[in-house]
């Protein structure tokens with residue numbers, strides 16, 4: 001059954017019937033890992049190399065410190081294929097396939113997986129690679145992705161976006177890929193070699209601050225999935241959240257990385273006991289505001305009241321990972337500090353990630369603090385006196401998410 005795929009590599013320049021710039025390639029591809037698609041063509045050809053794909057291959061080898069132990073050929077294969085034939089190693093790639101995959105992270109991932117088979121000198125015997133071989137190739141992929149600057153949040157998504165032809169479960173693959181990724185991260189942290197620092201590996205992950213995950217203990221939360229059912233990407237979710245926050249006066253916001261997505265935090269605001277916002281003039285003040293109008297009655301009330309003042313920070317967490325609060329609760333100044341740490345926009349690399357309703361969740365976490373008038377001490381208000389959805393309804397955010 002595999003005979004029709006038979007062997008030996010040689011190039012016949014100017015073979016009659018062949019198109020200009022293509023050479024007939026006689027190569028047994030029975031021993032292989034094919035990344036995507038199963039049908040191999042009966043006749044193989046090699047074409048002129050693609051500079052951009054060559055560069056990606058070179059980048060993977062250089063960053064991972066691997067020596068090229070395979071021949072790298074542009075061919076009429078369905079995707080990218082690692083082949084072992086007569087003790088020689090090859091990677092065949094399809095120019096057409098790459099032209100349909102313009103995403104850099106995906107291109108690197110597919111190439112790195114196949115390179116991983118060769119760097120681990122896999123035999124690739126049998127109808128498809130063994131599970132161990134696939135595991136090692138994926139681990140190499142994760143390792144290479146980290147060192148070529150692909151953010152962890154993108155690396156994690158690879159198995160779901162492009163499945164392996166051998167059909168390994170994507171949840172298992174994610175574990176393997178991320179094991180390689182973390183190994184590379186650890187090596188970067190430990191590396192004293194100045195070259196690593198100069199090359200700035202993994203820029204986005206290093207630049208986008210990480211929100212503590214699992215999140216610190218919060219006062220209350222609200223499940224907002226129902227409002228994001230039509231979103232297709234993380235950017236769609238961000239756009240909707242931003243729109244609602246703009247309309248309701250939350251003009252200052254910060255972005256953080258969380259595993260599998262992002263977190264968006266608002267500036268700390270003072271709010272009324274029922275969850276509604278104070279007028280803009282007082283809302284963002286860190287001083288306790290009692291009298292919003294200067295009536296005598298309000299003034300009298302304010303000096304005899306024992307009511308504390310209420311402050312809150314809203315954190316919108318968009319992720320496919322389960323959220324479980326981890327004690328201890330944070331302090332008011334720690335929550336205020338989020339505004340100084342986060343990024344002012346969502347990086348494109350995360351925005352482009354798919355959002356699948358039902359699998360990716362949007363949750364609002366409310367971090368609430370009570371400040372006592374007597375000694376101005378801020379106390380973390382756990383749990384909040386009002387439910388999470390009331391916070392969002394009273395601040396009118398929900399109104400704008402409905403659109």
Ligand SMILES: [Zn+2]
Pocket residue numbers: 033034113114117129133134137
């Ligand atoms: Zn493979």
